[in-house]
Amino acid sequence: MPMLSRLQWAISLAVLALLLALPFLLPSFWTGNIMGRAIVYGIVAMSLTFLASYGGFISLAQTMIAGIAGYTVAVLAPTAIPLGNHWLPYWALIPLAVAAATFAGAVVGLIAVRTREIYLLMITLALAVGFSLFAQSNIDWFNGYEGIRNILGPDIFGYPFRNLYVFYYSSLLVATALYFLVLYVVKTPFGLVLQGIRDNPRRVSAIGFNVGVHRVASFALAGFIAGWGGVLITFYNIGITPGSIGIWATVNVLVMAVIGGLGHPIGAFIGALVYTLFDTFAATIYDRDRFNTLIGLVFLVIVLVSPDGLLGLFRRLTGWRTGRSVATETMEEKT
Amino acid sequence: MIEAPRRKPIANPFPAPAGKGIRKQKHSTNEIMTASQQSNPPPAPDAAVPALRLEQVGRRFGALQAVRNVTFDIARGERRGIIGPNGAGKTTLFNTICGDFPPTEGRILLFGEDISRLKPHLRARQGIGRTYQTSLLFTGLTVLENLFLAVRGAMPNRLSLLKPGAGDAALAKARDLAERVRVSNIAAEKIDTISHGQRRQVEVGMALASDPKLLMLDEPAAGLSAGERPELVKLIQDLPRDLTLILIEHDMEVALPNSDIVTVMKDGEVVVENTPDRIADDPVVQAIYLGGAH
Ligand SMILES: Nc1ncnc2c1ncn2[C@@H]1O[C@H](COP(=O)(O)OP(=O)(O)O)[C@@H](O)[C@H]1O
Ligand SMILES: [Mg+2]
Numbered sequence: 059m060p061m062l063s064r065l066q067w068a069i070s071l072a073v074l075a076l077l078l079a080l081p082f083l084l085p086s087f088w089t090g091n092i093m094g095r096a097i098v099y100g101i102v103a104m105s106l107t108f109l110a111s112y113g114g115f116i117s118l119a120q121t122m123i124a125g126i127a128g129y130t131v132a133v134l135a136p137t138a139i140p141l142g143n144h145w146l147p148y149w150a151l152i153p154l155a156v157a158a159a160t161f162a163g164a165v166v167g168l169i170a171v172r173t174r175e176i177y178l179l180m181i182t183l184a185l186a187v188g189f190s191l192f193a194q195s196n197i198d199w200f201n202g203y204e205g206i207r208n209i210l211g212p213d214i215f216g217y218p219f220r221n222l223y224v225f226y227y228s229s230l231l232v233a234t235a236l237y238f239l240v241l242y243v244v245k246t247p248f249g250l251v252l253q254g255i256r257d258n259p260r261r262v263s264a265i266g267f268n269v270g271v272h273r274v275a276s277f278a279l280a281g282f283i284a285g286w287g288g289v290l291i292t293f294y295n296i297g298i299t300p301g302s303i304g305i306w307a308t309v310n311v312l313v314m315a316v317i318g319g320l321g322h323p324i325g326a327f328i329g330a331l332v333y334t335l336f337d338t339f340a341a342t343i344y345d346r347d348r349f350n351t352l353i354g355l356v357f358l359v360i361v362l363v364s365p366d367g368l369l370g371l372f373r374r375l376t377g378w379r380t381g382r383s384v385a386t387e388t389m390e391e392k393t
Numbered sequence: 394m395i396e397a398p399r400r401k402p403i404a405n406p407f408p409a410p411a412g413k414g415i416r417k418q419k420h421s422t423n424e425i426m427t428a429s430q431q432s433n434p435p436p437a438p439d440a441a442v443p444a445l446r447l448e449q450v451g452r453r454f455g456a457l458q459a460v461r462n463v464t465f466d467i468a469r470g471e472r473r474g475i476i477g478p479n480g481a482g483k484t485t486l487f488n489t490i491c492g493d494f495p496p497t498e499g500r501i502l503l504f505g506e507d508i509s510r511l512k513p514h515l516r517a518r519q520g521i522g523r524t525y526q527t528s529l530l531f532t533g534l535t536v537l538e539n540l541f542l543a544v545r546g547a548m549p550n551r552l553s554l555l556k557p558g559a560g561d562a563a564l565a566k567a568r569d570l571a572e573r574v575r576v577s578n579i580a581a582e583k584i585d586t587i588s589h590g591q592r593r594q595v596e597v598g599m600a601l602a603s604d605p606k607l608l609m610l611d612e613p614a615a616g617l618s619a620g621e622r623p624e625l626v627k628l629i630q631d632l633p634r635d636l637t638l639i640l641i642e643h644d645m646e647v648a649l650p651n652s653d654i655v656t657v658m659k660d661g662e663v664v665v666e667n668t669p670d671r672i673a674d675d676p677v678v679q680a681i682y683l684g685g686a687h
Contacts, residue, residue, distance in 0.1 A: 247545045247553045247563075250534065254542055257531040260493060264529075266517040266546030266603065275552075 074234065081226055090222050092334055097229045098294050100330035101236060101287030103314040105280040107326040108240050110315070112249060113276050114256035115174075119166045119182035121311045122189045123281045124288030125303030127159035131289050132206035132298045133199055139208040140201055148212035156285040163281015167274035186308045194300035205299030209292050219293055229294075232286050233327070240323045243279065252276050313353065317360050319367025328368055332356075442505040444469045444607055444637040445490070451498035451661075452482075452489050459485040461661040463499070467607075472638045474652030474669070476645065478681055482661040483641045484526055487609050491523045492516045503607065517546065522605030524596040526612045526641075530584045536595055537580040540567035543602030567602070574598035574628060590621035597628055608632070609639045614647055626651075645682070649673065657681070 081089045102124045109115040131152065132138055136145045146154065170181045193200045200206070211219030219225055243249040251272055254262045259269050292298045301307070310333065318329025333353070340352045364371035443466040452460040460482040467473050475483050488494040490501055492513035501509045508516050531539050544563040545551050557564045571577040574594045579587055584595070593613060600608055614625050629651055632638060642648035648655065649669040657665040657678055665677050672678055 242556065243554065245556045247542070247551065247557070250538055250542055251545075251552070253533055254531045257533050258529045260513075261525075261529045261531065261599070262542075262546075263513040264491060264493070264517055264523060265543045265599065266514050267542075267551060268512075268514050272552070 077230055078227075081223055086222050089226050092331075092338060094222075094226045094229055095294060096327065096331040096334040097226075097233045098287055098290040099311065099314060099334070100327035101229075101233050101290065102284050103311050103318070103326035103330050104233075104236065104240065104323050105284035105287065106311060106315045107318075107320055107323050108283060109276065109280045110320040111322060112244050112252045112256060113273070115170075115273070115277075116179055117166065117170075117182045117277070117280065118179055118308050118312060119185045120280065120284045121303055121308040122186040123159050123162045123166065124284040124291060125189065125193070125298070125307075126162045127155040127285035127288030128292035128298040128303065129193065129200060129206075130155035130158045131292050132209050135206075135209045137208050137210050138206050140206070142199070152212070152289055155289050156282060159285025159288060160278050160282040163284065164274050164278035166281070167277025170277075171270050171273055183305075183308070186303075187305055190300050190304035193303065200300070203300060205297055205302070207297040209295075209297050211293035220296075225293065229290050232290060236283050236286060237323055237327075240283070248272075248275070313357050317357060317367055319364075319369030319371075321366050322369055325367050325369040332368065443467055443502075444471070444504060445639075446502040446505075447490075447499065448502070449499035450486070450489055450496045450501060452485050452494060453497045454494075459661055460489060460496075463658075463661075463663055465656060465663065465666065467637060467639065469637055470635045472640065472651060472653045474648040474655040475639060475641045475658060476643065476648050476655060476672075476678075477658035477664075479643075481658040483658055484611055485661075486658070487523060487611055487639075487641065490516075490609065491521055514546075517603065520603070520606030521609065522600035522603050522607070523609040524600045524611055524613055526615055528589075528592040528596050530592060530595055530599070532585040533583065535581055535583050536576050536587065536591075537564075537567055537571060539584060539595055540570045540580075540598050540602055543567075543599040544570070547603030570598045570602055573601070575624065590617055590624075593617060593621075593625060594628065597625070601632075605636075607637045607639070609641075611641045612643060613640070614642065614644060622647075645673065 077093075080093060084093070102120055105123070106117060106120045109117050109120075133142050134144060134146045134151050134154070136147065138145070166182065166185060169185070170178050173181055193205075194203050196202065211225075213219065214224050214228060217224045219228070244253065251262060251267050254267075255269055255272060262269050262272070291302075295302060314329035314333045315326050316329065317332050318325030318327065336353050336356060360367060360371075364374070366373075445467040447463050447465055450460060450463045451458065463486060475486070477483055485494065489496040492508070492511060492515075496509055499509070500507055503516070503519055503521065506519070508519060511519070531542070534542075541557070541564055544566045545553075548563060568577065568580070571580045574597050576587075576591055576594050576598065579591060584592065587595075593615070597610065597613055600610070610629070613629065614622050617625060626647055629638075629640065629647075640648060640651055642651075649672065652669050655665075655667060655669050655672045656663055657672065657675075659681055664681075665672065665675050667675060
């Protein structure tokens with residue numbers, strides 16, 4: 059269906075243009091604390107959505123993996139408080155942090171390589187909680203409960219990362235690149251095999267692919283994505299604490315992904331935006347304690363009304379049938 | 394005399410450059426082989442080594458002995474039928490050969506090489522292709538993508554991170570396969586939207602994609618209507634004669650005409666092995682089939 063594909067392209071470009079114009083249309087609070095925040099958390103949520111949508115794996119370790127990138131940046135940042143014994147310039151530090159997250163993703167994939175469904179959830183959740191507790195108890199590197207502050211991020215073209223526009227456009231650039239990376243990868247043999255594992259791992263090995271290696275590789279790719287999110291979140295928060303990667307942060311990212319819809323990577327960003335809006339404004343309407351009740355209710359309603367999230371709801375309301383995979387469309391275009 | 398194998402044993406270090414996957418070039422391929430063997434020390438492909446040898450193969454599931462003490466050879470190019478009542482252990486025997494459920498006893502030799510302990514994907518790379526009694530396809534992908542992956546799985550660079558381009562060889566081969574198993578008209582459809590009969594055809598296409606040396610079909614016509622059956626039977630009949638084939642088929646009218654030798658299984662064991670014309674008259678077989686197995 060090339061027409062739909064072209065329509066999707068047109069919509070993507072329109073949305074991108076809107077996102078580019080947004081800082082000039084919105085008050086700065088909206089650009090940074092709503093849109094910017096939704097984008098950086100959306101990246102982590104997308105790493106979860108990627109594994110869920112194409113591999114059928116629900117991993118609760120993605121926030122933890124983002125946290126590994128975040129802590130790598132924080133521990134070695136030149137401006138860190140408390141400052142460690144070693145530090146690196148940001149141009150070396152950011153790739154190192156993303157590499158660490160990629161590696162951590164592969165390790166998680168390796169640990170969970172034989173588990174599925176509820177067991178996969180439990181293992182990844184245990185890893186997430188374990189790492190957060192470790193960070194909390196480790197004073198030497200991670201500064202324990204307090205975490206590490208004053209992670210200002212690099213200067214870009216002479217402007218500090220704290221500059222609203224620098225932060226917003228950098229995050230948008232990274233998110234867009236990763237989003238299209240996912241859409242590309244799922245059309246490659248690597249991505250098609252991942253979808254094959256989702257549908258039928260037994261057949262995947264029967265045609266000659268090593269399912270275990272493939273799973274580990276896709277967790278590594280998801281780790282790479284989450285790593286970028288972790289770096290940007292650390293800059294957004296100007297630091298990192300064990301609480302920011304703990305069980306509640308893990309649940310929040312899961313909520314974002316599910317609210318948006320696990321069927322397509324864009325759902326992660328939609329969910330992150332909705333979540334951020336509620337998180338920001340519900341607290342001003344209600345008091346803080348009731349916020350969790352509210353977001354819990356919203357979550358419940360969305361999951362009950364539309365198990366495939368807002369994206370699924372939108373598809374049903376507009377009658378858009380995107381049942382066919384992205385990969386087929388390109389294959390067809392070439393036919 | 395048995396026809397010379399189209400593909401050489403796995404150990405042959407002199408792969409013929411031409412003819413890989415191109416069946417028409419069989420004769421020229423053999424000429425190239427002969428030429429290269431004359432100029433080099435001959436690692437003669439031993440025609441006496443059977444395509445498949447089962448030595449006292451058994452498989453237990455807990456207390457259940459699903460397959461017991463199965464021993465037989467399948468010659469190169471042979472078509473072997475396996476029949477027997479439900480629960481006889483036919484599918485389990487396939488699973489021990491392809492590695493999904495490796496044997497708990499005995500040995501399996503593929504062209505003389507012990508594969509009993511290999512993982513399924515490595516056995517697939519050694520040249521085993523199989524179908525499943527209940528279709529196991531990638532339901533979220535299209536027919537063409539299913540076949541494309543099956544082709545890729547047999548290629549050395551199977552895991553590319555590049556999108557297949559217009560001239561992609563694997564994609565072209567997947568299209569040929571779709572043609573061959575008569576699903577090219579639905580190549581762009583997702584598996585979960587096509588009919589059961591079409592899925593059975595894709596099943597066979599998936600197994601053929603690697604140009605297997607040993608093809609195992611597990612009740613390929615299972616669940617097909619009388620109208621759909623002939624198409625699939627024709628598909629089996631049209632398979633190249635030099636391909637080694639094991640066919641599990643409950644329906645004697647499909648099994649017998651398509652087999653050189655028929656093995657009858659019951660309760661996990663081989664009870665009779667004979668040529669198709671004698672099988673139908675065998676008292677043991679008659680007892681099984683008249684004994685209410687249907
Ligand atoms: N994965 C398995 N786990 C437990 N029992 C199995 C499994 N696969 C097959 N069996 C049992 O092994 C016996 C043989 O089954 P099967 O090989 O499917 O027979 P057939 O294909 O001849 O109908 C049956 O009793 C079946 O229940
Ligand atoms: Mg069976």
